[in-house]
Amino acid sequence: MAVDRDQVLRSAAALLTRTPTATMDEVARAAGISRATLHRHFAGRDALVRALESLGVAECEAALDRARLDDGPAGDALRRLVREIEPAAGLLAFLYGENQLWEDGGDEPWARLDTRIATVFVRGQQSGEFRIDLSPAWLTEALYGLVASCAWATQAGRVAPKDFTHMVVELLLGGALRREEP
Amino acid sequence: MAVDRDQVLRSAAALLTRTPTATMDEVARAAGISRATLHRHFAGRDALVRALESLGVAECEAALDRARLDDGPAGDALRRLVREIEPAAGLLAFLYGENQLWEDGGDEPWARLDTRIATVFVRGQQSGEFRIDLSPAWLTEALYGLVASCAWATQAGRVAPKDFTHMVVELLLGGALRREEP
DNA sequence: CCACGGTGAGACAATCGTGTCTCACGTGAG
DNA sequence: CTCACGTGAGACACGATTGTCTCACCGTGG
Structure with a gap:
């Protein structure tokens, strides 16, 4: 029971x-x-939201672990990350929207995630794979934003669920411009 | 008085x-x-938020007008759009977060904006300037998301205000990957 | 069989945000 | 000067949500 x-x-x-x-x-x-x-x-709504936050952090950390961010090209690591994080995208979108109204403490668990993700961008920049005029902090923030946006767009029916990973990753990595074949 | x-x-x-x-x-x-x-x-909180929404729509439409979206390459049109929309980014971020909990009607004013913005992406795809595997609807959504994310990141001090336009436009258009010189 | 732990249902007061009202004050126009 | 208008301050009731409590129920394990 x-x-x-x-x-x-x-x-x-x-x-x-x-x-x-x-x-x-x-x-x-x-x-x-x-x-x-x-x-x-x-105990209350706050406790519920905090538990939800813990769940979100745990799912993200698990996704980061599964994505093996330190292996191979940084671009591939990011593709794996988005693919692994997709199941938690809805929860992440909720927390991302909720966090805008915190401003107080309690960011410690997220700081660790931010650092781990930003590290991938730093690695990609150092290897010459990523451009250096976009700061790792912004790229990390943009990753959150795109994941949340795509989760909302998916729920609203503006994006097909099966395209989630492709839409987020391709925009984040390649941008909207058509790439010339090398 | x-x-x-x-x-x-x-x-x-x-x-x-x-x-x-x-x-x-x-x-x-x-x-x-x-x-x-x-x-x-x-009259009440609803009326205030609706007035805020009208203000946001008006500022966005004005920004779209100033950006002359139909002139020149679609990429340049987008750069102008982000530059013109930057002053309203904070308001837009609030409304973007607020809209997640609407679900009911009242989307008419935004639908017009969505269409105008999506048209730029369509034009860019038809001219071969933009890639075609990212749908205009998603690109429009991503533009909102990146603008909101950057507005929040700016307020949190994670992005310098003067870099706003560059960060949003460059990521949206070019992505994180380093581009080979043609 | 019986006791126990966990649950559902409902009552209850307390709190908070809201909408409305009244009254006094200050300023500007006539 | 005088009056009307808009404002600030505060009181008030209402509704919604919350946190707490009690009581009855039921399944399980002893």
């Missing part, structure tokens, strides 16, 4: 990604449990 | 971009007026 905490978190993530202003009651009903039980597992 | 409605809207935009959950009272104090007066000019 014990509630599956992880399943609750996932349904909450799915709901809050679509409706960031959803009530605790709506979150509970979306998870198929009562508000009382939801409150037994998560 | 009459309150400058436009100045109120601009300070509200600046505040809400940083703090989307700001109270009507905070909005009023940020504008240097009382909550009563704010409520005399905008």
Whole structure:
């Protein structure tokens, strides 16, 4: 009978990604449990969001691990990263939108992720694979932004889900301009 | 003594971009007026946000006009567009984040903007200037996303304000990969 | 069989944001 | 000068959400 905490978190993530202003009651009903039980597992809305953040961080770190960011060309590492991070894109989009209103502390877990991702861009720039006039910090931010944008566009039906990785990676790496064949 | 409605809207935009959950009272104090007066000019929070949306649409349309999207190469048109839209980036970022929770109607004013912007991408693809494997709808969405991301990154101090246009345009057009000299 | 732990349902007060109202004040126009 | 207008300050009630509590129910394990 014990509630599956992880399943609750996932349904909450799915709901809050679509409706960031959803009530605790709506979150509970979306998870198929009562508000009382939801409150037994998560002391309040803040606790729920923080748990969601932990889940997002964990999924991102797992995706980074699976992507083997240090192996091979930086461009290929980025392709693997986006492919691995796609399942968490919705959750990430929610947290990315939510983080705009924090400004206070609590960024430590994200700082580690930022550093790991930025490292790929630094490596690509040092190897001459990436251009150097776009700062790694901005490229990292842009990666988040494109992932979130594509997640929203996918939910809105403006982008086909199967094109997710291609759209994000190709724009991030190659840009909109047609590339001349070398 | 009459309150400058436009100045109120601009300070509200600046505040809400940083703090989307700001109270009507905070909005009023940020504008240097009382909550009563704010409520005399905008019937409620919805009315305020809708007025903000109208302002954002108007500024975007003005930017599109100034950018002369139909003139010259599509890439140059996009550069002009981003440059002209930069002053409204903060407001746009707020509205872009806010729109994620609409889902209902009221998209008509934005649809016109989407169409105008997407037309540039279509033109670039037809002229062979842009690659064709990224859909105009996605490129339009990505433009919004990158503008919003860069606005947030700028406010957070992760990107220098003077680099705004360069960072957005160069990533959108050229991508992160180093381009071989033709 | 029975006790126990976890759950659902509902009641409850407290809090917060909101919308509305009143009243006093200051300024500018007539 | 006087009056009308717009404003600031504050009080007030309402609704929504939240956090807490109680009670009844049910499955499982002893």
